[in-house]
Amino acid sequence: MSENRGHSIGVFDSGIGGLTVVKALMEHLPFENITYFGDTARVPYGVKSVETIQSFSAQITDFLLDRQVKLLVIACNTMAAVASDIVKSRSNVPVLDVIDAGARAAVAASQRQSIGIIGTPTTVNSNAYARSIHALDNRVRVYSQACPLFVPLVEEGWLDHEVTRLTAQEYLKPVFVESVDTLVLGCTHYPLLKPLLQEVVGAKMTLIDSARTVAAQAAELLQSRQMYNEQRCPPSYHYVVTDIPLRFQTLGSRFLGRDMPQVQVVRFAG
Amino acid sequence: MSENRGHSIGVFDSGIGGLTVVKALMEHLPFENITYFGDTARVPYGVKSVETIQSFSAQITDFLLDRQVKLLVIACNTMAAVASDIVKSRSNVPVLDVIDAGARAAVAASQRQSIGIIGTPTTVNSNAYARSIHALDNRVRVYSQACPLFVPLVEEGWLDHEVTRLTAQEYLKPVFVESVDTLVLGCTHYPLLKPLLQEVVGAKMTLIDSARTVAAQAAELLQSRQMYNEQRCPPSYHYVVTDIPLRFQTLGSRFLGRDMPQVQVVRFAG
Numbered sequence: 389m390s391e392n393r394g395h396s397i398g399v400f401d402s403g404i405g406g407l408t409v410v411k412a413l414m415e416h417l418p419f420e421n422i423t424y425f426g427d428t429a430r431v432p433y434g435v436k437s438v439e440t441i442q443s444f445s446a447q448i449t450d451f452l453l454d455r456q457v458k459l460l461v462i463a464c465n466t467m468a469a470v471a472s473d474i475v476k477s478r479s480n481v482p483v484l485d486v487i488d489a490g491a492r493a494a495v496a497a498s499q500r501q502s503i504g505i506i507g508t509p510t511t512v513n514s515n516a517y518a519r520s521i522h523a524l525d526n527r528v529r530v531y532s533q534a535c536p537l538f539v540p541l542v543e544e545g546w547l548d549h550e551v552t553r554l555t556a557q558e559y560l561k562p563v564f565v566e567s568v569d570t571l572v573l574g575c576t577h578y579p580l581l582k583p584l585l586q587e588v589v590g591a592k593m594t595l596i597d598s599a600r601t602v603a604a605q606a607a608e609l610l611q612s613r614q615m616y617n618e619q620r621c622p623p624s625y626h627y628v629v630t631d632i633p634l635r636f637q638t639l640g641s642r643f644l645g646r647d648m649p650q651v652q653v654v655r656f657a658g
Numbered sequence: 659m660s661e662n663r664g665h666s667i668g669v670f671d672s673g674i675g676g677l678t679v680v681k682a683l684m685e686h687l688p689f690e691n692i693t694y695f696g697d698t699a700r701v702p703y704g705v706k707s708v709e710t711i712q713s714f715s716a717q718i719t720d721f722l723l724d725r726q727v728k729l730l731v732i733a734c735n736t737m738a739a740v741a742s743d744i745v746k747s748r749s750n751v752p753v754l755d756v757i758d759a760g761a762r763a764a765v766a767a768s769q770r771q772s773i774g775i776i777g778t779p780t781t782v783n784s785n786a787y788a789r790s791i792h793a794l795d796n797r798v799r800v801y802s803q804a805c806p807l808f809v810p811l812v813e814e815g816w817l818d819h820e821v822t823r824l825t826a827q828e829y830l831k832p833v834f835v836e837s838v839d840t841l842v843l844g845c846t847h848y849p850l851l852k853p854l855l856q857e858v859v860g861a862k863m864t865l866i867d868s869a870r871t872v873a874a875q876a877a878e879l880l881q882s883r884q885m886y887n888e889q890r891c892p893p894s895y896h897y898v899v900t901d902i903p904l905r906f907q908t909l910g911s912r913f914l915g916r917d918m919p920q921v922q923v924v925r926f927a928g
Contacts (some may be wrong), residue, residue, distance in 0.1 A: 429710055430700060440699055440901050509905070537821075540810040551807075551824050558821065631710050635779070 393617050396423040396626070397606065398457030400448050403431030404636070405539070405576035406463030407643035409486065410625075412603035413461070417610065421623045423455055429631035429655070432539065433466040434508030441510070445471035447656060449478045451628075457481060458615055461602060465507050465574050469514035482609060487511075489605045490572045490598035491520035495528060497594045498570040505532040506559065507574030508539065517574060531567050535559045535575075542577040543639060548584055556581070556588045565589050572596040580642065627651040663887050666693040666896070667876065668727030670718050673701030674906070675809070675846035676733030677913035679756065680895075682873035683731070687880065691893045693725055699901035699925070702809065703736040704778030711780070715741035717926060719748050721898075727751060728885055731872060735777050735844050739784035752879060757781075759875045760842045760868035761790035765798060767864045768840040775802040776829065777844030778809065787844060801837050805829045805845075812847040813909060818854055826851070826858045840864040850912065897921040 397420055399410055404426050413422060425448055427433075433441050445467045452460060460483045462468045462475060468485035476483045494503045505517040512534040521528050537555050546552045565571075571593055573579060579597045586595055610616045617623070629636075629651050640648030667690050669680055674696050683692060695718055697703075703711050715737045722730060730753045732738045732745060738755035746753045764773045775787040782804040791798050807825050816822045835841075841863055843849060849867045856865055880886045887893070899906075899921050910918030 429706060431705070432702075435701070436699060437901050536814055537807075537810050540807050544806055551821055551828065554821050554824065631707050 392456075392458045393615060394421065394619060395456050395458035396421040396624075397459045397461060398423050398425065398452035398455065399461045399463045400425040400427075400452060400467075401464040401576060402427050402433035402444075402466060404428065404629075404640050404643055407640060408576045408579045408599040409461060409463035409602055411643070411645045412599045413606060414625075416603040416607045419617050419620060419623055420610070421617065421625070423452065423457060423626045424628065425452055426627070426629045428629040428636070432508075433464065434510045434536070434539070436510070438470045438514075441467060442471045442474050446474050446478060449475045451654070453479060453481070459484065459606065459609065461606060462486065463576055463599070463602070465511040465576065465598070469511045469516035482613075484602055484605050484609065486576065486598040486602045487516050487520055487574070489602035490574060490596050491517055491524060492605070493596045493598075493601040494570050494572050495521055495524045497596060498528065498568075500569045501525070501528045502568045502570070503528055503530050504564060504568035504571040505530060505574050506535050506538075506571065506578065507532070509534040509536055511574050517572060529567070531564060533559055533564055538581060539575065539577045542580050545638075545642070547580055552581065552584055553588065556585055560585075560588055565593065568593070570594040570596060573598060577643075625649065628654055630654060630656060662726075662728045663885060664691065664889060665726050665728035666691040666894075667729045667731060668693050668695065668722035668725065669731045669733045670695040670697075670722060670737075671734040671846060672697050672703035672714075672736060674698065674899075674910050674913055677910060678846045678849045678869040679731060679733035679872055681913070681915045682867075682869045683876060684895075686873040686877045689887050689890060689893055690880070691887065691895070693722065693727060693896045694898065695722055696897070696899045698899040698906070702778075703734065704780045704806070704809070706780070708740045708780075708784075711737060712741045712744050716744050716748060719745045721924070723749060723751070729754065729876065729879065731876060732756065733846055733869070733872070735781040735846065735868070739781045739786035752883075754872055754875050754879065756846065756868040756872045757786050757790055757844070759872035760844060760866050761787055761794060762875070763868075763871040764840050764842045764866045765791055765794045767866060768798065768838075770839045771795070771798045772838045772840070773798055773800050774834060774838035774841040775800060775844050776805045776808075776841065776848065777802070779804040779806055781844050787842060799837070801834060803829055803834055808851060809845065809847045812850050815908075815912070817850055822851065822854055823858065826855055830855075830858055835859050835863070838863070840866060842866040843868060847913075895919065898924055900924060900926060
């Protein structure tokens with residue numbers, strides 16, 4: 389593997405939410421090259437059928453493997469929920485995903501063995517978090533709640549807005565919140581709502597940010613398999629999208645926590 | 659044209675919002691056959707680039723023309739805003755669209771010649787309503803406001819919810835509302851918010867529902883060109899989508915105002 393150490397980490401998402409994972413990777417692994425793929429022409433996946441999501445995920449996996457990545461990170465909870473097996477079956481490099489990472493961090497954090505999951509309807513309906521959590525510890529109780537308005541609220545930039553607070557209070561009704569001591573932010577958009585959500589659920593609740601946890605998992609994996617990039621020069625970051633949507637620069641910068649650089653657009657046939 | 663009178667009216671949208679237009683057509687033209695096409699695998703168009711929207715619109719136009727429709731109705735403000743010329747250039751049958759219909763109705767209704775437009779960011783940024791309105795009467799003042807959260811709020815079913823009311827108050831700030839006497843609901847999802855919006859803007863404001871106005875325009879066109887279906891038996895309704903997303907039946911029924919029937923799924927290559 390050592391000859392591949394300079395290869396990129398391939399990170400992909402249905403849109404630009406996965407840039408929160410790129411941001412966390414940059415912080416955890418400041419010398420690693422990263423290639424990001426956002427399927428902005430077909431976003432959002434959260435409302436699509438399982439069959440469609442699986443077919444799109446396979447297409448993106450093949451695209452990144454052609455680019456010679458050394459590690460794949462599924463930075464999209466919807467794809468991780470319904471297509472991680474398909475990605476793994478096509479991949480000759482290790483595959484990490486936000487659901488597995490979030491589940492591990494939540495099980496480690498929950499003292500009452502009672503975990504809440506919030507995400508898009510597809511992620512929640514897939515029950516993928518509950519499966520991952522129970523594979524680690526089948527005594528844990530899992531409660532989940534779909535929050536379909538959080539993504540558009542983040543994209544509107546209403547990160548500290550009364551409408552968002554009211555929406556969060558509605559989704560995170562006391563009965564849901566009181567049942568759990570650890571809440572997984574099961575969507576890559578949600579880290580931007582972390583301060584508001586912490587305020588709504590109270591300071592005692594542990595919030596698991598799956599962007600940060602998957603970045604920590606990537607760092608461990610590169611360490612244990614001696615796959616670190618040994619170069620100590622500034623790494624290169626490549627951003628590939630399938631479309632340049634409206635407000636792309638604004639949104640990208642918000643997720644990435646820095647200026648959004650030049651991106652390459654590729655168009656899939658059809 | 660008389661031999662084509664039994665052909666369907668082809669109605670299309672990026673998703674299922676255009677079913678509000680189908681509902682209005684059923685009410686205005688109860689003997690007409692209708693074929694609906696919803697591009698549910700690629701919804702929403704509102705955040706995509708103009709180039710992508712045009713390419714998708716052309717593909718759908720060709721699909722419906724192959725099915726021998728006698729009239730095309732663009733039931734999607736985003737497509738009408740940026741792709742109506744492309745649809746017309748490919749079509750050998752008349753083409754109506756929600757923007758032209760809404761603009762005509764608004765110009766006829768506004769007494770102070772001052773019209774407000776609300777819609778998705780793409781529709782508003784395209785400035786298509788202002789162009790259509792000024793082509794009819796260049797003295798009219800047009801004010802517009804993008805309301806990106808209204809579509810997800812409708813899809814969440816929060817049609818009479820405090821969050822939706824607060825969001826509407828934020829978008830329809832007094833300064834916007836006080837400038838106009840007529841407000842165009844420039845998105846096929848918005849008719850479902852009509853009661854709440856009327857409450858927020860006050861009873862004196864005329865709300866233009868472009869689903870109803872385009873249906874009225876279709877009725878006039880069929881009348882003037884003697885293209886009415888002369889059969890007096892129950893018409894057939896066909897629904898074609900590119901994907902069956904989550905909660906499709908629930909949402910479809912809400913837009914259509916009746917049970918959502920069987921739908922056919924077609925998949926475009928790619």
